[in-house]
Amino acid sequence: MTLIDIPGQTPSLPLGTWLVLSVGGVPLYSARNLDQTLQPIDAAHVTRRTVNGTLVDLSVDKFHKYQSKISCSDVEAPALDGVFPGMAVTVDCVAELVYKTAGGTPSRTVIAGSARTVGGFTIYRPRLDMMVVSFNQSISEYARTVQWELDLEEV
Amino acid sequence: MANHSTFFFAWANSSETSFNGSHLREDELIFSFKLTHEEGQFATLELEITNPHVGLLAPGRPFWAWLSWSDGTTVHPLFFGRLVGIPSNLFADVITVTLVAKPVDYTEQRLALAAGLRVLPFFDPIFVDEKRREDPDVVLEGYSALWHVDRVTHQVTTSDVIAGEEGVEEFTANDVLYDGVSLELAEAPLMVCEIDASVSWVQCDHTGVIEFKKEQFNPLSTAVADDMPQQKVNMGNGIVINQALNPSGGTATKNAAPNGGSVHWEYRNANDTHLDGDSMTATVNYSWTDIPAGFSTKDTIAVLDAGTGTYDMSYHTQYGDPESGQAAELQYSVRQTTNLMAIDKALAQPVATDLEIGVEVEQNRTEIIHVRVLADVQPVLTEATETENNIKETLSVTASDVVAEGVATASDGVYFPTARGLQSLEYLMMVARAHLLIRSRAVKVAWECRFPRVVGMSCRKNATIEDSRLPGGVVLGKVTGYEMTGSGDDGKFGGKVTIGSAIGYGNPLVTATGTPDYVDAGYVDPGYQHYSGTLLAAVTNDMAFAPLAYEAAGLQLPISKDQILVRHEWNDAGQAAAAQTAVTSAVQAVRQLGPYVGTFGVGETGPSADLIAFAVARSRAFAGVDQAIRDTPAWLEVELAPVQNISTSVEYDAATSPLVIPMQINLSAASTP
Numbered sequence: 001m002t003l004i005d006i007p008g009q010t011p012s013l014p015l016g017t018w019l020v021l022s023v024g025g026v027p028l029y030s031a032r033n034l035d036q037t038l039q040p041i042d043a044a045h046v047t048r049r050t051v052n053g054t055l056v057d058l059s060v061d062k063f064h065k066y067q068s069k070i071s072c073s074d075v076e077a078p079a080l081d082g083v084f085p086g087m088a089v090t091v092d093c094v095a096e097l098v099y100k101t102a103g104g105t106p107s108r109t110v111i112a113g114s115a116r117t118v119g120g121f122t123i124y125r126p127r128l129d130m131m132v133v134s135f136n137q138s139i140s141e142y143a144r145t146v147q148w149e150l151d152l153e154e155v
Numbered sequence: 156m157a158n159h160s161t162f163f164f165a166w167a168n169s170s171e172t173s174f175n176g177s178h179l180r181e182d183e184l185i186f187s188f189k190l191t192h193e194e195g196q197f198a199t200l201e202l203e204i205t206n207p208h209v210g211l212l213a214p215g216r217p218f219w220a221w222l223s224w225s226d227g228t229t230v231h232p233l234f235f236g237r238l239v240g241i242p243s244n245l246f247a248d249v250i251t252v253t254l255v256a257k258p259v260d261y262t263e264q265r266l267a268l269a270a271g272l273r274v275l276p277f278f279d280p281i282f283v284d285e286k287r288r289e290d291p292d293v294v295l296e297g298y299s300a301l302w303h304v305d306r307v308t309h310q311v312t313t314s315d316v317i318a319g320e321e322g323v324e325e326f327t328a329n330d331v332l333y334d335g336v337s338l339e340l341a342e343a344p345l346m347v348c349e350i351d352a353s354v355s356w357v358q359c360d361h362t363g364v365i366e367f368k369k370e371q372f373n374p375l376s377t378a379v380a381d382d383m384p385q386q387k388v389n390m391g392n393g394i395v396i397n398q399a400l401n402p403s404g405g406t407a408t409k410n411a412a413p414n415g416g417s418v419h420w421e422y423r424n425a426n427d428t429h430l431d432g433d434s435m436t437a438t439v440n441y442s443w444t445d446i447p448a449g450f451s452t453k454d455t456i457a458v459l460d461a462g463t464g465t466y467d468m469s470y471h472t473q474y475g476d477p478e479s480g481q482a483a484e485l486q487y488s489v490r491q492t493t494n495l496m497a498i499d500k501a502l503a504q505p506v507a508t509d510l511e512i513g514v515e516v517e518q519n520r521t522e523i524i525h526v527r528v529l530a531d532v533q534p535v536l537t538e539a540t541e542t543e544n545n546i547k548e549t550l551s552v553t554a555s556d557v558v559a560e561g562v563a564t565a566s567d568g569v570y571f572p573t574a575r576g577l578q579s580l581e582y583l584m585m586v587a588r589a590h591l592l593i594r595s596r597a598v599k600v601a602w603e604c605r606f607p608r609v610v611g612m613s614c615r616k617n618a619t620i621e622d623s624r625l626p627g628g629v630v631l632g633k634v635t636g637y638e639m640t641g642s643g644d645d646g647k648f649g650g651k652v653t654i655g656s657a658i659g660y661g662n663p664l665v666t667a668t669g670t671p672d673y674v675d676a677g678y679v680d681p682g683y684q685h686y687s688g689t690l691l692a693a694v695t696n697d698m699a700f701a702p703l704a705y706e707a708a709g710l711q712l713p714i715s716k717d718q719i720l721v722r723h724e725w726n727d728a729g730q731a732a733a734a735q736t737a738v739t740s741a742v743q744a745v746r747q748l749g750p751y752v753g754t755f756g757v758g759e760t761g762p763s764a765d766l767i768a769f770a771v772a773r774s775r776a777f778a779g780v781d782q783a784i785r786d787t788p789a790w791l792e793v794e795l796a797p798v799q800n801i802s803t804s805v806e807y808d809a810a811t812s813p814l815v816i817p818m819q820i821n822l823s824a825a826s827t828p
Contacts, residue, residue, distance in 0.1 A: 048186040048203075048249060049643035051162045056184055058205065058248045 018114075018125065019070065020092035023132075024079040030146070034072035038095040041067045041153055065154035066128060068093065073147045077137055080150070087132045091152060098123045131155050161225045162188075162641070164202070166217040167235075169259050172309060174232040178221040183207070186249060188222065190234055190306070190639040194314075194614045194655075198256040198306035200234045206250045211241055220254055224610065231610050232307045233639065258309035265291040265302065265311055272298065272313070276581030276694055281554040281562055282352065297585035299592040303615055312615065316593045317657055317817060319617040319633055326604060326620045326652070335603025335651070336622055338630075344532045344658060345594030347547040348587035354554040354579070355521040359565035363514035363714035364397065367723075367793070387513075392797030394719075395513035512795070514714045519802040522570050522706075524580060524809055528587040528698065531813040532595055533658045533822050548590055554579070568712045571807050572703040580809055581693055584700060588693075588814055595816045596655030600630050609650025612637040618654050627824030632656035659816025666690045666699050666812075690812055701810035709803025722794035 016032040043063040049055050068091070072078075083089075092111050099106060101122045106115075108126035115124035130152040137148035164185055165178040183204040192198035200222060212218055218238040224231050236254035244250050258264060269291035272278060277297035280288055287293050295301065300313040314320060388396045536546075557563040562575050570576040602620055612618075612634065619631045632654025641648040668676075669689030690699040710718055 046248065049646075050184045050186055051188065051641045051643045051648075052181070052185075053159075053643065053646075054184070056186075056205065060248070 017094065018092065019094050020090075021078075022090035023087060024081065024083050024089075027076050027079050030074050030076040030078045030148075031072050032074050034070055034074075034094060036071075036093060036095040037069045038066050038093065038097070039068075041065045066130075067133070067151070067153040068095065068128070068130065069149060069151050070094075071147075071149045073145050075144050075146060077139070077146045078148055078150070080135055080137070080148075083132055083135060085132050085134055088155060089130055089132055089152065091128050091130050093125050093128060095125070096123050097126050128152075129155050160227055163221070163223045163225070163230075164204075165221045165223075167219045167221055168217050169219050169237070171219065171221070172235065174221055174223065174235070174307070178223060178232075179225075179230065182220075186644060187642040188640065190222070191636070192306055192612075192614055192638075193636040194316075194634070195301035195303070197304055198234060198236070199239075200236055200254045200256075202252050202254070203249050204252060206245070206248055211238055211252065226607060226610075233610065234306050235309065236306070256304060256306040256309065258304060258311065261304070261309075261311060268311055268313070269294040275578045277585050279579050279582035281354065281557055281560045281579065282552045282582065285555065295589075297582055297589060299589045303613075305613070314615040316596065316633055316655070317819075319613075319615050321613050321615040322617070323631070324608075324612065324616055324618040324634075324652075326602065326608070326618060328621050328623070330608055331602040331604050331620060331622065332649075335601075336620070336624070337601045338625060339599050340535060341597055341599045341655070342594065343535055343546050344530060344597040345546055345548055345591050346530050346532060348528050348530075348550070348590045349547070350526045350550045350552065350583045350587055351523060352526065352552045352554065352579070352583050353521055353523045354557050354570050354576075355519065356556050356558040356563060356567075356570070357565065358516060358518040358520045358568065358710070358712060359558075360712050360714065361513070361515040362566075363516055363712075363798075365512045365514055365714070365716045365719065365795075367510040367512070393515040393517060393799035394795050394797075395515060397511040397513045510793075514719060514798055516710055516712065516714050517799040518710050520568075520570075520709060521802070521804040522576075522807065523804065524571050524583070524703075524807040526580065526583045526587060526809045526811065528584060528591060528811050529813040530591040530595055531660050531662060531816055532597075533660060533818075535597060535658065535822065548594075550586065550590075552583070552586075566712050569705060569805070572705050577702060580700060580703070583809075584693055584698060584811060585695070588695065588698060591814050592657070592816065595657045595659055596633065596635070596819075597658050598630070598632070598656040598820050598822070599635070599653060600625070600632060600656060600820075601651060601653040604650045604652065606639060606641065606648040606650050609637050609639050609652060612650070612652060618652055620652075620654070623827035625820075626826050627821045628826065630654070630656050631819040656820040657817050658820060658822060659818050661818035662815060664692060664697060664699060664812065664815050666692050669701075690810075697815040699812040703807050703809065706805040706807060708805045709801070710798060714798065719796045719798060720793070721796050722792060724792045 015026050015028055017026060017034055019026055019031050019034060044059050044065060046058040047055050048058055097108060098121050101117055101120050106124055108128060110124040111127050115122055133151040133153050135150050137146060139146045162185060163179045163181060164183050165180040166182045167178065186203040189201045190198065221232060222234040224233055234256060236256035239253045239255050242250045242252050272294045278294055283293055299317060300315045303312050303314040390396060557570055558565050563570055571580060600620060614634050616634045617631060618634050619629055621629045634652060635655045636653040638651040667688055667690040669686030671684050671686050673684045685704055689701055691702065692699050
């Protein structure tokens with residue numbers, strides 16, 4: 001097991017990852033060195049260009065939400081038995097959000113102990129209420145590697 | 156910094172009909188637009204704009220708008236119109252609004268324009284229902300034109316479906332997008348248009364007079380005299396006996412007073428002294444009737460006029476003288492020859508009677524004209540059939556009463572051959588022409604082009620497109636529609652033009668003077684005689700027609716005797732001669748009686764027995780004359796055809812030349828791939 005120490009953050013990776021899923025869970029040796037994306041949902045990206053060439057944002061604040069893809073290759077499968085699309089899950093993200101410390105506030109719930117500052121910015125890992133969009137996994141028997149992906153979208 | 160093209164959109168009030176610098180605004184963010192103008196329709200503008208989340212039709216909010224475009228140098232107003240309504244996707248972030256370029260005073264403009272279009276031969280009110288004559292749409296039925304509303308100025312005009320009024324836009328191969336060109340045969344052209352039209356009116360002429368001049372008959376034929384109308388008599392079916400005249404000008408049936416006379420004589424002895432036996436007073440009354448009762452009212456044809464005979468009377472009085480024993484006496488003598496002389500005259504000279512019959516014609520006349528106009532178009536089908544290929548159109552119209560419309564008079568015998576009737580014929584040809592021309596644009600060519608090329612486009616223009624793939628390499632047509640589109644999302648701005656191309660041959664019109672039917676041309680004034688083979692150019696100079704020959708049918712006005720006289724017979728075979736003999740004998744009997752000379756004695760209060768005997772004999776003699784006439788009757792029979800409650804119908808086949816249609820595309824010409 002590899003421990004990663006990040007300055008200013010609690011160096012505690014009992015399962016080899018900071019990822020926490022409220023449903024199922026993250027077994028040991030299943031989520032080490034995972035990748036997590038965090039990007040706006042499609043509905044948050046509504047722009048049109050006028051006949052005079054001006055790009056106009058037509059999005060609405062309430063659609064300013066995230067979608068995320070967690071992918072990993074480890075030796076064990078994640079505990080996603082019984083997890084299906086549409087199921088709500090609270091995700092303690094590995095991905096981080098950053099805002100300007102002066103005058104700024106976090107837009108999402110900050111996972112306790114995850115915030116740190118770098119220069120004039122505050123970096124934190126968000127806790128997001130999400131919904132399972134899709135899930136897939138595969139295994140290589142001889143190599144004993146399990147590849148899995150979990151697509152999530154903020155509710 | 157380079158000049159960029161810019162679109163402007165400004166909400167406006169309806170009164171802001173003139174575009175100016177204040178409209179160079181961008182009141183809405185426009186993501187895309189589509190300006191469409193179809194022939195005969197209002198231009199429309201569809202816009203995608205951000206949802207302003209306000210009531211677009213809220214009170215006080217302007218809902219008219221100007222769309223304009225600057226090419227970097229010049230600003231071109233593209234559209235002025237009003238919001239059609241609230242968009243259906245009102246809750247969306249981007250809504251689509253539609254505006255229409257319908258003028259505020261559209262109705263008024265059309266009414267004013269239509270008023271000037273109601274001219275013959277393009278508009279003939281008699282074929283239009285009275286309730287629809289003010290309808291501006293109806294006025295164009297005789298025009299090969301459609302309404303046009305300018306999308307910017309909102310001026311209402313008409314535009315011909317073949318020849319535009321605002322020139323020709325030429326599109327070379329470099330002006331159009333290669334893949335954006337299309338050609339299709341929209342529909343088989345209309346090759347025949349047939350119109351059956353009927354007009355009707357009541358031919359009415361109450362001034363007709365038929366005279367039977369100098370109708371000779373035995374003057375003593377009392378049957379004729381009896382049946383002669385006493386006064387103006389309506390015989391029914393339009394026949395009226397106006398009068399029957401005898402030669403002397405009096406009515407034959409004049410009820411003349413009986414000839415006769417009376418004598419009243421009274422004597423009074425006015426001497427101062429009287430002797431016994433003197434007659435003091437004496438009174439004589441005597442009256443007689445020479446014409447038997449019943450005869451006097453009938454035989455007036457013989458003109459038993461007292462003035463034509465003789466009448467003399469004499470009397471002698473003798474005063475009584477007691478001394479000498481002379482009794483007073485009164486003698487009265489009357490000689491009557493009047494009637495005998497009149498009868499003699501009548502026997503010697505038959506009477507001629509002028510019978511005048513009034514003819515009050517009321518004839519329901521219907522004229523039906525068959526107009527068949529062919530279109531001189533290029534074939535698009537090898538075996539086209541009228542029913543399967545919809546190449547024939549048949550119309551039927553009925554005119555209102557032409558007399559009531561004031562285009563004919565009740566006494567007119569015909570309609571269509573008249574000058575006004577020929578205008579009606581031309582109108583029907585114009586209707587057929589309009590149908591044929593609009594369907595002659597059987598080829599539809601459309602192409603896409605750069606946006607600036609359609610900025611000045613109009614449905615009042617023609618356009619040509621050069622493309623080697625088209626038959627002949629170039630096609631001309633009337634602009635039937637165009638579009639301007641723009642989208643900020645993909646940056647595409649363009650135009651599309653659609654034309655309808657007529658597939659005629661463009662042959663010249665053939666007219667013909669024709670040959671005169673009666674006398675050489677020039678011998679009589681034009682229009683006086685009929686010409687055979689004449690083909691006159693219609694006012695549009697693209698078709699011709701032959702004047703209609705007069706078609707006689709039914710009663711012709713003015714009415715003539717031969718049109719209504721069915722039978723005219725004297726039934727006096729032998730009777731006249733017998734009557735002459737009998738009457739002569741009877742008259743002789745009267746004459747033999749001679750005059751009566753009677754003597755009235757003083758104090759007698761009544762006629763003497765011999766006077767009474769004479770009067771009886773005289774009456775019997777005259778009665779013998781009357782009876783002789785009655786026993787030998789003669790009569791006139793005149794049978795006339797009815798002139799009312801009758802109908803007649805005439806049909807005309809109008810001869811027309813094929814409609815000349817321009818060749819805007821040569822379908823037989825070669826093309827190059």
